[in-house]
Amino acid sequence: KIEGELKEMKNSKELYEFKNLYLEGKKSKISELMKEMGKLAPEERAGYGKSVNELKTWAFDRFADMEEKMKKLELQHRYERERIDLTVPAQPAKIGNLHPVTLVRNQLIDIFAGMGFEVFEGSEIETDYYNFTALNTPQDHPARDMQDTFYLSPEFLLRTQTSAGQIHVMEKKQPPIKILSPGKVFRSDDDATHSPMFSQMEGLVVDKGITLGDLKGMLDVFVQKIFGEGVTTRLRPSYFPFTEPSVEVDVSCFECGGKGCSLCKGTGWIEVLGAGVVNKRVLENCGIDSEEYSGFAFGIGLERIAMLKYGINNIKLLFNSDLRVLEQINEK
Numbered sequence: 487k488i489e490g491e492l493k494e495m496k497n498s499k500e501l502y503e504f505k506n507l508y509l510e511g512k513k514s515k516i517s518e519l520m521k522e523m524g525k526l527a528p529e530e531r532a533g534y535g536k537s538v539n540e541l542k543t544w545a546f547d548r549f550a551d552m553e554e555k556m557k558k559l560e561l562q563h564r565y566e567r568e569r570i571d572l573t574v575p576a577q578p579a580k581i582g583n584l585h586p587v588t589l590v591r592n593q594l595i596d597i598f599a600g601m602g603f604e605v606f607e608g609s610e611i612e613t614d615y616y617n618f619t620a621l622n623t624p625q626d627h628p629a630r631d632m633q634d635t636f637y638l639s640p641e642f643l644l645r646t647q648t649s650a651g652q653i654h655v656m657e658k659k660q661p662p663i664k665i666l667s668p669g670k671v672f673r674s675d676d677d678a679t680h681s682p683m684f685s686q687m688e689g690l691v692v693d694k695g696i697t698l699g700d701l702k703g704m705l706d707v708f709v710q711k712i713f714g715e716g717v718t719t720r721l722r723p724s725y726f727p728f729t730e731p732s733v734e735v736d737v738s739c740f741e742c743g744g745k746g747c748s749l750c751k752g753t754g755w756i757e758v759l760g761a762g763v764v765n766k767r768v769l770e771n772c773g774i775d776s777e778e779y780s781g782f783a784f785g786i787g788l789e790r791i792a793m794l795k796y797g798i799n800n801i802k803l804l805f806n807s808d809l810r811v812l813e814q815i816n817e818k
């Protein structure tokens with residue numbers, strides 16, 4: 487009977503229970519056989535005891551034997567279960583990529599750093615003086631409405647332009663000045679191409695004999711590096727209180743080569759930034775001699791550049807954190 491059941495044993499737990507039933511403790515089958523001895527005639531006891539003991543030894547050996555076999559078998563099963571297949575292809579590790587606006591910012595910093603610009607980070611909270619007054623924007627000037635401003639108090643506001651940083655730099659340092667100032671700006675504006683918060687990159691150069699020609703030459707190099715060789719710039723007259731003359735800078739359409747397409751709305755040109763020769767008044771406001779020095783400044787909207795460069799038609803796509811959009815723009 488023991489043999490029969492032993493063959494059925496599947497694991498060492500079953501075996502252990504089976505062994506208990508037959509061999510261990512007072513209630514085991516072996517103990518019961520021993521108890522039977524009392525009922526026998528004295529002359530039969532010796533023979534009976536001997537055979538029960540033989541049975542016991544035999545059963546112990548069989549169990550020990552089985553136990554060893556079970557352990558080996560179980561170890562074997564475990565090895566098979568836990569075997570590592572080194573030839574299975576690895577799951578590709580998912581790594582993130584930089585946000586398009588960060589990409590553009592890094593690219594611009596690289597380009598301008600290569601021309602000798604230093605980075606100056608201004609602050610997002612400004613006073614009316616730095617954001618407007620020192621930039622030659624009088625109290626009642628329409629420019630203050632033009633850029634609908636978020637006021638924090640009568641004195642403090644969220645800067646509407648990185649140009650505010652120009653004043654901080656020029657107050658602290660005499661020319662030569664060559665700075666680049668990237669950062670967030672805020673305007674109460676909200677549609678497909680405007681967001682209440684967006685990013686700008688300001689550039690400012692002040693030195694002896696700086697002219698609009700220097701600005702144009704530098705911008706040509708810049709647009710070729712960002713949009714590709716062969717593109718050129720065109721300056722159109724514009725107005726900013728802090729530059730005189732002021733210009734709106736267009737780049738020849740990199741999509742159609744200037745022939746006219748949907749991106750440039752058939753004109754062959756795309757507006758990319760505002761710039762100009764630093765207004766003498768602004769230099770004087772900062773204690774820089776406007777007879778001796780002159781300069782140029784420019785302000786680039788980073789979201790706008792990212793939208794043009796990567797073909798994004800709604801600025802909100804840059805702020806929604808939708809991975810389906812962001813993962814498509816994956817470059818260094």
Ligand code: PHE
Pocket residue numbers: 646647648649688726729760761762783784785786
């Ligand atoms: N600050 C201007 C704007 O936000 C851009 C600009 C910067 C124009 C520097 C001229 C010079 O529209």
